[in-house]
Amino acid sequence: MPTFQLTLHRTYYSQGFFNVTVDFDQHVGDEGPVRLVLDNGEEIEGYINRHANRNETARVMGGTELRDWFQANFRVMDKVDVDLSQFDVIRLKRSHK
Numbered sequence: 843m844p845t846f847q848l849t850l851h852r853t854y855y856s857q858g859f860f861n862v863t864v865d866f867d868q869h870v871g872d873e874g875p876v877r878l879v880l881d882n883g884e885e886i887e888g889y890i891n892r893h894a895n896r897n898e899t900a901r902v903m904g905g906t907e908l909r910d911w912f913q914a915n916f917r918v919m920d921k922v923d924v925d926l927s928q929f930d931v932i933r934l935k936r937s938h939k
Contacts, residue, residue, distance in 0.1 A: 844869040844926040847937050855918050858909030862900040862924070869926035870900040878904050880911055881935035888932070902932060 846866045854860045862870050870876075870890060878886040886907045894901040904911075911934075916922065921937035 846924050846926075848922045848924050850912060850916050850918060850920050850922060852918050855912050855916070856909065858905050858907070858912065859901055859903045860922075860924070861895060862902065862926075864897070864899055866924075866926055867899045869929070870902075870932075871929050876902065877931045878902070878908065879931055879933045881933075882911075882915075884911070886911075 844866055846863055848854070848860055850860075873890050873892040876888045876890050878888040880886065886904050888905075888908065889903040891901045891903055892898045912922075915936070923933075923935050923937045925933035925935070927933075
């Protein structure tokens with residue numbers, strides 16, 4: 843299953859986005875809209891940006907809704923599992939590792 847563990851660094855936590863690691867980038871679609879499904883069932887309309895990083899790996903933009911979810915449920919440096927098993931949906935949940 844294409845799932846990676848994201849560390850919520852301060853920038854991700856405070857701005858509501860995250861970068862997909864190079865090893866998992868092939869599981870993310872092209873630039874454009876993507877649905878983010880949070881472990882509480884909430885859905886956020888996100889956006890894949892492939893121009894934010896020099897190597898054009900995906901940056902997933904979730905905006906204020908994702909930022910607010912991060913801040914309500916996590917602390918800086920907590921871990922989040924990012925499930926990329928569906929091409930047009932990214933599932934996020936607290937990591938138990």
